[in-house]
Amino acid sequence: MTESVPHSDDPSTLKDDLILDALGLLDESESLALQRTFEGFSTSEREAARALQAEWATEAPLPSVSPSSHLRAACIASAARAAEQSPEHHLKLTLNRQTKIHHRAARSASVWRAAALAMFAGMLAMIMLTNQSERWEGKQARSEEIQRNLDTLGVSPKINAILANRDNPFIQFGQSDLGSGQLVWNDSTGDFVLFSRGLPKEVAAVQIRVNEQVVYEQAYLAKGGQFQADAVEQSSLRNTEGQSVTVAFLDQDGNVVLSQTISVA
Amino acid sequence: MSDQELMHEVASGNEAAFGELYDRFGKLVFRVAWQFFPNRSESEDAVQEVFIRLWRTAYRFDAERAKLVTWVMLIARRHMIDRLRRKQTRPTTQDYVSDPMGDGPNQTEDPTEIRAELRVRMERLSELQKEVVTRTYFQGFTLKETAEQLGAPLGTVKSALSRALATMREGPKPEM
Numbered sequence: 001m002t003e004s005v006p007h008s009d010d011p012s013t014l015k016d017d018l019i020l021d022a023l024g025l026l027d028e029s030e031s032l033a034l035q036r037t038f039e040g041f042s043t044s045e046r047e048a049a050r051a052l053q054a055e056w057a058t059e060a061p062l063p064s065v066s067p068s069s070h071l072r073a074a075c076i077a078s079a080a081r082a083a084e085q086s087p088e089h090h091l092k093l094t095l096n097r098q099t100k101i102h103h104r105a106a107r108s109a110s111v112w113r114a115a116a117l118a119m120f121a122g123m124l125a126m127i128m129l130t131n132q133s134e135r136w137e138g139k140q141a142r143s144e145e146i147q148r149n150l151d152t153l154g155v156s157p158k159i160n161a162i163l164a165n166r167d168n169p170f171i172q173f174g175q176s177d178l179g180s181g182q183l184v185w186n187d188s189t190g191d192f193v194l195f196s197r198g199l200p201k202e203v204a205a206v207q208i209r210v211n212e213q214v215v216y217e218q219a220y221l222a223k224g225g226q227f228q229a230d231a232v233e234q235s236s237l238r239n240t241e242g243q244s245v246t247v248a249f250l251d252q253d254g255n256v257v258l259s260q261t262i263s264v265a
Numbered sequence: 266m267s268d269q270e271l272m273h274e275v276a277s278g279n280e281a282a283f284g285e286l287y288d289r290f291g292k293l294v295f296r297v298a299w300q301f302f303p304n305r306s307e308s309e310d311a312v313q314e315v316f317i318r319l320w321r322t323a324y325r326f327d328a329e330r331a332k333l334v335t336w337v338m339l340i341a342r343r344h345m346i347d348r349l350r351r352k353q354t355r356p357t358t359q360d361y362v363s364d365p366m367g368d369g370p371n372q373t374e375d376p377t378e379i380r381a382e383l384r385v386r387m388e389r390l391s392e393l394q395k396e397v398v399t400r401t402y403f404q405g406f407t408l409k410e411t412a413e414q415l416g417a418p419l420g421t422v423k424s425a426l427s428r429a430l431a432t433m434r435e436g437p438k439p440e441m
Contacts, residue, residue: 024342
């Protein structure tokens with residue numbers, strides 16, 4: 001067990017507080033006070049505090065029991081059901097999409113996609129609240145600000161319609177440290193929605209290509225890893241059946257940072 | 266995969282990542298659940314609820330603030346306490362310290378061995394420590410509530426709890 005817990009006026013009290021906090025035993029006001037103290041720690045002090053708390057979380061006095069072998073599958077299934085029932089903030093989700101484009105046709109996979117979109121929607125609302133907190137002047141102004149930003153981002157009935165149509169093709173992209181998201185489009189009208197989250201800061205532009213021909217290109221600023229959504233109407237991204245479609249994020253030199261290509265069936 | 270990467274994947278809807286999350290912490294969460302609801306059916310229900318909560322809040326995880334095991338433990342315990350409060354019944358000190366075959370609010374499947382283990386750990390505690398541990402650690406009362414119930418200063422209760430947990434932790438370590 002580490003002994004390098006950061007010193008304070010009362011180091012033993014601080015250590016006790018860290019342990020009790022790790023086990024969820026501190027009262028809320030004291031937990032918040034501890035959080036403020038933690039934020040003033042040096043890097044090494046923070047690491048020591050994290051290690052101490054992790055040690056106690058791992059070795060807390062608990063009954064020596066083990067779950068049934070079926071519990072793993074039950075947890076995954078429960079989360080999938082919760083995703084199906086999850087209330088979205090601004091988007092209506094269609095579940096169990098037919099995957100004539102995407103090759104992962106399992107129901108659980110489609111439910112997880114819907115769940116991811118549901119979470120994106122929730123995060124969008126949260127991020128809007130966070131970003132605007134310094135300029136609010138009351139509840140009315142706050143909700144108006146949120147609505148303007150949502151409208152700007154195109155989170156609107158048009159997005160609902162694009163996502164709700166189970167026949168619309170989509171590309172799911174993402175790598176663990178390069179962000180993730182989806183491109184969903186109406187193959188008849190060329191309306192599309194592009195979601196992303198966690199894109200690296202060097203991303204400067206997004207390209208959409210059909211058979212390697214650029215049909216859409218726009219400057220794209222990754223918002224510090226935050227969720228973002230863009231909607232475009234009547235683009236050239238239509239009649240893509242039998243074609244290959246690529247979504248690519250480029251840096252300012254035009255180098256591809258992240259891309260994904262599918263063949264539209 | 267790092268803690269942050271794993272939770273990023275869980276938040277992104279990666280089912281394999283969610284499975285890994287369970288593989289890492291499923292047993293820990295189950296043990297927390299059993300502590301509050303010592304029967305298999307209720308514990309397993311509680312575990313499922315915790316993992317749904319972990320999935321829903323995965324995007325909030327910040328590895329700078331805490332390691333993932335700490336975050337999982339915190340969410341698990343808070344959920345169990347919320348669940349316990351909804352039930353409006355709490356296990357009593359007697360459930361943990363007295364004869365394991367005695368009456369109690371929780372009918373268990375395997376009471377004898379588990380309670381015996383806890384009983385041994387608690388026998389080394391002072392009476393104040395037993396009361397504090399039972400009310401906060403097992404019954405989910407806050408420190409302030411416990412201090413008021415016992416008519417003791419908050420600092421005394423915190424100190425008693427810390428010493429009690431350290432003493433209980435020194436007992437035989439179960440396998441993770």
